[in-house]
Amino acid sequence: MKEAKYLSLIPNIRPTNYQLNIIVGSILGDGNLSYAPRSRNAYYREHFCQQQYEYRLWKCTQLKDLGFKINKNNTLQSISHPIFSNLYEKFYIDNRKTITYNNIKFLNDAVGLACFYMDDCSLVISKNKKPNITVNPIITLYTLNFYEKENIILQEHIYKTFNVKFNLKEHPDGKKYILTIGKREEVFNFTDIVKPYACQISCMDYKWNIDKRIIEECKKDNRINLSNFYNRKFLSYTNDDISKIIDLKNNGYSDREIANKLNRSYWGIVWKIRDLKKKDKI
Numbered sequence: 698m699k700e701a702k703y704l705s706l707i708p709n710i711r712p713t714n715y716q717l718n719i720i721v722g723s724i725l726g727d728g729n730l731s732y733a734p735r736s737r738n739a740y741y742r743e744h745f746c747q748q749q750y751e752y753r754l755w756k757c758t759q760l761k762d763l764g765f766k767i768n769k770n771n772t773l774q775s776i777s778h779p780i781f782s783n784l785y786e787k788f789y790i791d792n793r794k795t796i797t798y799n800n801i802k803f804l805n806d807a808v809g810l811a812c813f814y815m816d817d818c819s820l821v822i823s824k825n826k827k828p829n830i831t832v833n834p835i836i837t838l839y840t841l842n843f844y845e846k847e848n849i850i851l852q853e854h855i856y857k858t859f860n861v862k863f864n865l866k867e868h869p870d871g872k873k874y875i876l877t878i879g880k881r882e883e884v885f886n887f888t889d890i891v892k893p894y895a896c897q898i899s900c901m902d903y904k905w906n907i908d909k910r911i912i913e914e915c916k917k918d919n920r921i922n923l924s925n926f927y928n929r930k931f932l933s934y935t936n937d938d939i940s941k942i943i944d945l946k947n948n949g950y951s952d953r954e955i956a957n958k959l960n961r962s963y964w965g966i967v968w969k970i971r972d973l974k975k976k977d978k979i
Contacts, residue, residue, distance in 0.1 A: 708764060708776065708778065710762065710763050710764065710778065710780065711780075712760075712763055712780065714805070714806060715759075715806060715808055716759060716760055716763060717803060717809075718803070718804060718805065718806040718808050718809030718812070719756060719759055719760060719808055719809060719812050720741060720760070720784070721784075721788075721803045721804050721809050722804060722808070722809035722810060722811065722812030722813040722814075722816070723741075723743060723756070723812050723813070723816055724741075724784065724788055724794065725796070725804070725813045725816075725817075725851075726812065726813045726814075726815075726816025726817040726818075727743045727744070727745070727816040727817055728741055728742070728743040728773075728816070729741070729742055729743065729794070730781055730784055730785040730788065730789065732777075732785075733777060736777045737777075737782075738777040738778050738779055738781060738782045739777065739778075739781040739782045739784070739785040740774065740775050740776060740777040740778070740781050741765075741773075741774065741775040741781050741784075742772055742773065742774040742775070743772065743773050743774075743816075744770075744771060744772050745771050745772075745773065746771065747771060748900065749900060750767075750771070751898055751899060751900045752815060752898050752900055752901055753767060753771075753773045754767065755897060755898050756773060756812070757773055760775070763775060763776075763778075763780070764776035764778065787799070787800040787803070788800050794842060794843075795843075795847065796843055796847035796848075796850050796851055797847075797850065798850055801850055801851060801854045802854075804854065804858070805858060807859070807890045807891070807893070807894070807964045807967075807968075808894055810855070810859060810890060810891065811890065811891040811893075811894040811895060812894070813838070814836075814838070814887075814891050814895075814904065815891070815894075815895060815898070815901050815904060817838070817839050818836065818837060818838045818839055818904075819836070819837050819839070819904070820834060820835070820836055820888075820903065820904050820905065820907070820910065821834070821835045821837065822834055822835075822907075822910050822911055822914050823835050824914065824918070824921065829922050830918065830920045830921045830922060831921070831922055831923075832911055832914055832921055832923070833879065833881060834881065834884045834907050834910070834911075835877060835878065835879050835884070836863075836877065836878040836884050836887055836888075837875055837876070837877045838851075838863065838875060838876040838877070839875055840874065840875055840876055841868060841870050841871025841872055841873075841874070841875060842871060842872065843872060843874070844872050844874070845865070845872075845873070845874050848865055848874045848875075848876060849865060851876065852864075852865055852876055855876075859890055859962070859963070859964055860886070860956075860962055860963050860964075861878070861883055861886050861887045861890065861962065862878070862880075862883055863876035863877060863878055864876065864877050864878065864879070884907070885907070886961075886962035886965060887962075888905045888907060889961075889962050889964060889965030889968065890962065890964040890965065890968075891904075891905055892905045892968075893968045893971075911923070934969060938959060939969075939973070939978075941958075941959060942955055942959070942966070942969060942970065942973065942979075943973065943978055943979055945958065946970060946973075946979050947979065952966050952967050952970060953966075955970075
């Protein structure tokens, strides 16, 4: 009788794939799954600083119907529920957050990658030390909580799923490995993926707005030469690119086929097509 009553009180909630990706991306980043004392089911939580309140509020809004809320001590937290117990079993081995070939498959939507990036990763504008100073953006995923093999699993999955190639790099801290991108084309492919979500959150502007970051660097050092930096076709969609996208889409080409034809990232094309649809151009 007590068991039946207990089960009847469990809320009937089910995350969409979009919501599940926010949770999974956050588990890989700042989020944790845990069991409260005497609780049968796990719950999700993440602590944050006040400067990132807007970002956590955005997350909370996306996940509100799953019982998420922000507590007074700057913690985003869910209710205890079998959904989170199931995720705990998949992402924790011997009480340690772990990446496996099986659980990483849940990271299959751009919003999940964006949340992982906004949680625990960075965009740095590097400068060389030559007389003719140039700049280059570098993306780093701070995967120091994961061993080398886990980083390789994540690296392979991101390339296979999102067509962005990260490099495995040794680091003195944590479990000694991080993932980075230094190739300019790959950096812009990556920001194409995360921008549609990060641009909704003003405090995350510094993590995707490369143009703004470079302008800030130029203000600090007027020796920086940008003549070659913006002389790249991949940096923006030309009118000819847009015409080709519209023509190909209207002729039945898939988003992936269009991406391959234009040598663009798949997710960049997905979001460009959505933008064109909003403007009634497709």
